[in-house]
Amino acid sequence: TQLLEQSPQFLSIQEGENLTVYCNSSSVFSSLQWYRQEPGEGPVLLVTVVTGGEVKKLKRLTFQFGDARKDSSLHITAAQPGDTGLYLCAGAGDRDDKIIFGKGTRLHILP
Amino acid sequence: ETGVTQSPTHLIKTRGQQVTLRCSSQSGHNTVSWYQQALGQGPQFIFQYYREEENGRGNFPPRFSGLQFPNYSSELNVNALELDDSALYLCASSYDSGTATDTQYFGPGTRLTVL
Numbered sequence: 429t430q431l432l433e434q435s436p437q438f439l440s441i442q443e444g445e446n447l448t449v450y451c452n453s454s455s456v457f458s459s460l461q462w463y464r465q466e467p468g469e470g471p472v473l474l475v476t477v478v479t480g481g482e483v484k485k486l487k488r489l490t491f492q493f494g495d496a497r498k499d500s501s502l503h504i505t506a507a508q509p510g511d512t513g514l515y516l517c518a519g520a521g522d523r524d525d526k527i528i529f530g531k532g533t534r535l536h537i538l539p
Numbered sequence: 540e541t542g543v544t545q546s547p548t549h550l551i552k553t554r555g556q557q558v559t560l561r562c563s564s565q566s567g568h569n570t571v572s573w574y575q576q577a578l579g580q581g582p583q584f585i586f587q588y589y590r591e592e593e594n595g596r597g598n599f600p601p602r603f604s605g606l607q608f609p610n611y612s613s614e615l616n617v618n619a620l621e622l623d624d625s626a627l628y629l630c631a632s633s634y635d636s637g638t639a640t641d642t643q644y645f646g647p648g649t650r651l652t653v654l
Binding site: 432434468469470471472473476516518526527528529530531532 | 541579581582595642647
């Protein structure tokens with residue numbers, strides 16, 4: 429069974445600080461996605477990474493896929509209150525493209 | 540705004556009852572997936588439909604069933620509701636291009652409460 433573990437589960441930091449959240453697995457994924465979900469809404473795709481070692485940037489957000497395609501990280505620079513939300517990583521397996529989600533990191537940025 | 544809608548927004552049922560949740564996909568999307576998201580958890584894959592046929596299933600019992608229609612709408616049916624079925628049910632539509640990087644567009648979900 430493929431599992432994705434996210435850490436930390438909860439993170440509360442001051443506006444302007446930097447942070448990194450992690451997504452780890454013992455399984456290899458053909459691709460990995462990061463989503464952000466706000467209360468009362470469905471997850472919204474932020475990025476998809478496909479190649480081992482790949483780094484993608486989306487404004488203040490930097491996403492990295494591990495060389496072995498088993499883990500990923502999301503780094504936010506100068507966090508803002510608008511970054512508050514639930515961040516989910518989701519992997520597509522090598523054998524099929526069904527998406528497996530982690531439990532998420534709940535991020536709260538204090539103004 | 541993803542173009543994916545779900546109804547109803549909220550629903551309260553009692554144990555043993557049956558429920559039908561509905562999803563309207565983006566036009567042109569041939570694939571719909573359903574997920575269950577319990578409080579404090581990530582979404583769990585229930586099943587996927589591709590061109591009106593089931594195309595993969597997660598670890599959910601047969602009392603969870605679905606349908607996909609040619610007009611880009613779909614249904615999730617749950618029979619013999621249990622308390623643990625209380626969750627947010629999400630549908631996600633996509634166009635299956637045969638790769639693992641197809642983008643899924645999620646609806647806002649239906650919050651089901653079973654009493």
